[in-house]
Amino acid sequence: MDKPAQQRTGLLQGTLDMLILRTLLYGPAHGHQIGKHIQRTTNDFLQMQHGSLYPALHRLEERGWVSAKWETAPDRNREFKYYRLTDKGKKQLVVEESQWKQMSEAVARVMWPTAEES
Amino acid sequence: MKWWQIKKRRADLERELLSDLELEEEEQQERGLPPEEARSAARRAFGNTTLIKEQTHEAWGWGPVERFLQDFRYALRQLRRFPGFALTIVLILALGIGANTAIFSVIDAVMFRALPVENPQQLVLFTWTSRQQLKLHGHSDFGDCDSTSSDCSLSVPFFRAVRAQANSFSSVAAFAGPLEVNFLGEGSAVIAHGEYVSGDFFSTLGIKTILGRQLGLSDDSPSAPPVIVLDYGYWQRAFGADPSVVGRVVRVNSTQVAIVGVVGPRFRHLTPGKTQDFFMPLSLVDRVRNEWWNDRDRLSDPAIFWVSMVGRLKPEVSIGQAQVEVSNIFRNQVLHGATPLSSPADSPAIRLLPARQGLNGESVEYGPMLNLIMVAVGLVLLVACANVAGLMLARSARRQKEMATRQALGASRARIARQLLTESVVLSLAGGVSGVLVSIWGVHALVQLLSQGTTQPFAFVIAPDWRVLAFTTAVTLATGVLSGLAPIFRDARVDLTPFLKESASSTLGGPQRGRGIRLGDTFVIVQVALSLVVLAGAGLLVRTLTNLHQLHPGFDTQNVLLFGLNPKIAGYTDAQTVELYRNVQQRLAALPGVVSASYSEDALVSQSISGLDVHLDGAAPKSNINTYSLAVGPGFFSTMHIPVLSGRVFSSADFSSAFATNAAVTAAEESARKLPVGSASSANLISPTAPVSAHPLQLAPVPVMINQAFALRFFPNRNPLGLHIGDAQEDEPAKGPQPGFLIVGIVGDTKYRDLRGEVRPMMFLPLVGNSAHFELRSAIDPNELVKPVRGIVSAIDNKLPLFDVRTQTEQIEQTLFRERITSRLSSFFALLALLLACIGLYGLMSYTVTRRTSEIGIRMALGAERSRIAGMVLRESLLLVLCGLLVGVPAAAFASRLIANQLFGLKPGDPVTLLAACVLMVGVATIASYLPARRAASVDPMQALRSE
Incomplete structure (x- = not known):
């Protein structure tokens, strides 16, 4: 069922991109780690769907915001595809962060107007 | 990401x-x-x-392409699995698209193609109208416009007046022809076709030469040195495209002319379908004359209408304005000239037509035939579409289970x-590409076929028309694509489960025998009905041709060699001609293998006729009768095996007396014309050059023979032998007393113009001049005589060309060429339609049998005999055919009325033909359903039930 799936990613797309970029600010990580990290940090509030994670990662790579490379994991004797934030990605993260801030402030003003009006 | 990295990325x-x-x-x-649970838990997570893969692929931005390729590969795999199906569809599409494109291309070229000149839309053709015929001295047309609806022959003085006085045109040009001339260029003399053109013809039309120069106004004056310009095709054929031809001097009739140029290949003739071998200026008309023209000056006589005129309108002038202006010039000339040709009451006027619309002479010739074929082909296209739709539907029904899964x-x-669409598109494209190939071949084949009718090269420029191709391709592909998609529309709201159960699809009358299948039945019925219409039409046309072939034309057509001679344009006088003919006839008769030889003005059944108005003695004044006439040489009737019913044939005395009378009458007419009315004096009449010494009344009447139809029609209760006819004294006093004719013999009826025409009253005269067609009755294959005959003629005069060498049977075949082509093409398309309908039937029946395999297995297990099973399938398919016939027979009977005027010897809706078409249809349908029936009968009940 293509349609609903696409709607879901569409809804989350901007946010998910930002979360991924933010996660990669700590350093390179592979897909599994990124997913787990977001899930853990939000106390399992955001259940990471692999169906959206991988397309998002590949999209970010396609746009040049992250770069990917197969590297051996420090703790395991196996190669993983590590994603790393590029300079372009860092700038994008700043842009998205400020956009998100503006957005949530705007939403907040509508939702809890009293604080502003006083 | 680049496209070629996809593969690496996918692995990655x-x-x-x-x-x-x-x-x-x-x-x-x-x-x-x-471990086990861990694995499944991981997968769940x-x-x-x-x-995921698919969605990630989307992120790469190549999703649509990838999906298309995937679909494409899958489609190819599907088609490979059913190669018979794929091949059939491609074949049907190819034939449907190809045949239609070919026929439409030809029709477009013949009927609608733009003129091959600069800015053809500015060009108008002059035609004239008048309530009563004008009093003309001469009128000839060369088939440039459809003479039944308009007359586009005008006089040269009128042309000059328009050129001098009219302001509506940037230029005006006149042309006439082509005219048969004796052409002596390379080697021996030949008959060539010359087109008269005014000096500004080339500049008006914007025709370019590829060699030398055009004809100009300075060439079109009586004092100019005579020059001609060659047609491109003739330059290629007769001069081997020799560039040194410019400047060469050739002889046209008896005039030396210089070749000054060669016209480019793009221009053939203003009238589509006509050609000429060269162009000569109008001023040459005094020296290069048609044998039928009298001695009047065709350049200055306003009462001889013989040239066609086209004008190029100035951009700001409308066709209506121009028409008013030139009509005034025309009226002025015909009403107020030295001798008025008309009266104001007849309101003579000029009507201007867009040139392309007006110059349609040759299209009229081919139009009805092409239209008929077009209808046949159109029906075939419908059958093809129904067929494709039916096959696609049957197949998609077979794939319901796959779709459900x-x-x-x-x-x-x-x-x-998308998947189904890709499959249909792949199929349709393959069909379309093959259709293009078929159409290219088809155009070529059609042109070949049409050229058989003429000895001249086929003059229409024909190439596959890409717009038409695009159209037919679109129609056919749309059918393929839409019917390919049908399962989607149909299955929009179906419960999936029944399709997943094998058993549900294997019995008759179950819920799955839904719309698609009944639609399939309809398609087969439609195909059968349409095919029957085409089949019956073709049958009528084929039988028409057979009837014409079986017709006895009144003379023996076998073993006769024909050839033409035209001594007059080679400079012979009448007396010399008579001498020449006698000489040739004697030598031919002496040839081994020749039984007898004779000649006549025209060959029989050659589509040329002459006619005469004669007055029957004793009939009321001014009541002339019209009769066919044919001048013949000695021994004509015995050579052609035409029976003499009573009286006698022409004796040599008849020929001498006819010659004397003819010479005297011609001379008298000439001297009368050369003397202006009123100034005639007896002193001038008795000039030493005038050969007339006897009063015409004292001349012996011309001995004639009549056919039986003449005798029965005009002398029903009398013996016509010895009777005198044609004393037209009372009718046309101005013409002077005429010697008339004396009937000396009666012969059997023969066909004259063509085989179709009714036998009409006909009069045979002794031939004493003019061109002639020789007839040689041979005891051997007449084609073996061609070489010795050429030898004899060139031994007598090597500047005298033979033309139209052919046997009498070939001559008749030539007149039947339209019938032959329509019957051949329509049979071809009828068989095609029949084949398609049977493919459709076969497809549907085999599909039904496949679906009902288990039902058949059960029936067999319950004791049904194999023959009964086969009978069941056959009965079902013949029921469909019968339904088709029920629709088709009335449709065919109705449609055949549209071709009633093309039939001969049978009526539209001829029951025998209809019955034969039905029998053929049923017969072929039985064969087509025999294969599925046999397969049904050979079902192994155990296997069929096990597959449940």
């Missing part, structure tokens, strides 16, 4: 997902789950990996639609 993604899946699995194990596995409707 595969590896990435796999490694992360393993990691997940390890983590689950670390949490204490046993991951979800549908295929979906795919849907159950989560494929979206759009995805399945």
Whole structure:
């Protein structure tokens, strides 16, 4: 069922991109780690769907915001595809962060107007 | 990302997902789950990996392309699985598209193609109208416009007046021809066709020469040195495209002319379908004359209408304005000239027509035939579409289970639609490409076929028309694509489960025998009905041709060689001509293998006729009768095996007396014309050059023979032998007393113009001049005589060309060429339609049998005999055919009325033909359904039931 799936990613797309970029600010990580990290940090509030994670990662790579490379994991004797934030990605993260801030402030003003009006 | 990296990326993604899946699995194990459960837990956490892959592919931006390729590969695989189906569809599409494009291209070229000149839309043709015929001295047309609806022959003085006085045109040109001339260029003399053109013809039309120069105004004056310009095709054929031809001097009739140029290949003739071998200026008309023209000056006599005129309108002038202006000039000339040709009451006027619309002479010739074929081909296209639709539907019905499975596995409707669409498009494209090939070949074949009718090269420029091709391709492809998509529309709201159960699709009358199949039945019925219409039409045309072939034309057509001689344009006088003919006839008769030889003005059944108005003695004044006439040489009737019913044939005395009378009458007419009315004096009449010494009344009447039809029609109760006719004294006193004719013999009826025409009263005269066609009755294959005959003629005069050498049977075949082509083409398309309909029937029946395999198995297990099973299938398919016939027979009977005027010897809706078409249809349909029936009968009941 293509349609609903696409709607879901569409809804989350901007946010998910930002979360991924933010996660990669700590350093390179592979897909599994990124997913787990977001899930853990939000106390399992955001259940990471692999169906959206991988397309998002590949999209970010396609746009040049992250770069990917197969590297051996420090703790395991196996190669993983590590994603790393590029300079372009860092700038994008700043842009998205400020956009998100503006957005949530705007939403907040509508939702809890009293604080502003006083 | 670049397109070629996709493959690497796909492997990369595969590896990435796999490694992360393993990691997940390890983590689950670390949490204490046993390995098996850990694996499934990991998979659960991951979800549908295929979906993830697909969605990630989307992120690469090449999703649509990838999906298309995937569909494309799948489509190819599907088609490879059923090569018979794919091949059939491609073949049907190819024939449908190809045949239609070919026929439409030809029709377009013949009927609608723009003129091959600069800015053809500015060009108008002059035609004239008058309530009563004008009093003309002469009128000839060369088939440039459809003479039944308009007359486009005008006089040269009128042309000059328009050129001098009219302001509506930037230029005006006149042309006439082509005219047969004796052409002596390379080697021996030949008959060539010259077109008279005014000096500004080339500049008006914007025709370019590829060699030398055009004709100009300075060439079109009586004092100019005579020059001609060659047609491109003739330059190629007769001069081997020799560039040194410019400047060469050739002889046209008895005039030396210089070749000054060669016209480019793009221009053939203003009238589509006509050609000429060269162009000569109008001023040459005094020296290069048609044998039929009298001695009047065709350049200055306003009462001889013989040239066609085209004008190029100035941009700001409308056709209506121009028409008013030139009509005034015309009226002025015909009403107020030295001798008025008309009266104001007849309101003579000029009507201007767009040149392309007016110059349609040759299209009229081919139009009805092409229209008929077009209808046949159109019906075939319909059959083809119905066929494709039927086959696609049957196949999609067979794939319902597959579709249901795919849907159950989560494929979206759009995805399945895309898949089906790709398959249809692949099929249709393959059909389209083959259709292009077929159409190229078809145009070529059609041109070949049409050229058989003329000895001249086929003059229409024909190439496959790409617009038409695009249209037919679009229609056919749309059919393919739409019917390919049908399962989607149909299955929009169906319950999936029945399709997943094999058993549900294997019995008759179950819920699955739904719309698609009944639609399939309809398609077969439609095909049968349409094919029957084409088949019956073709049958009528074929039988028409057979009837014409079986017709006895009144003379023996076998073993006769024909050839033409035209001594007059080679400079012979009448006396010399008579001498020449006698000489040739004697030598031919002495040839081994020749039984007898004779000649006549025209060959029989050659589409040329002459006619005469004669007055029957004793009939009321001014009541002339019209009769066919044919001048013949000695021995004509015995050579052609035409029976003499009573009286006698012409004796040599008849020929001498006819010659004397003819010479005297011609001379008298000439001297009368050369003397202006009123100034005639006896002193001038008795000039030493005038050969007339006897008063015409004292001349012996010309001995004639009549055919039986003449005798029965005009002398029903009398013996016509010895009777005198044609004393037209009372009718046309101005013409002077005429010697008339004396009937000396009666012969059997023969066909004259063509085989179709009714036998009409006909009069045979002794031939004493003019051109003639020789007839040689041979005891051997007449074609073997061609060489010795050429030898004899060139031994007598090597500047005298033979033309139209052919046998009498070939001559008749030539007149039947339209019938032959229509019957051949319509049979071809009828058989094609029949074949398509049977393919459709076969497809449907085999599909039914496949679907009902288990039902048949059960029946057999219950004791049904194999012959009964086969009978059941046959009965079902013949029922469909019968339904088709029920619709088709009345349709065919109705449609055949549209071709009533093309039939001969039978009526439209001829029951025998209809019955034969039905029998053929049923016969072929039986064969087509025999194969599925046999397959049904050979079903192994055990296997059929086991497959349940």
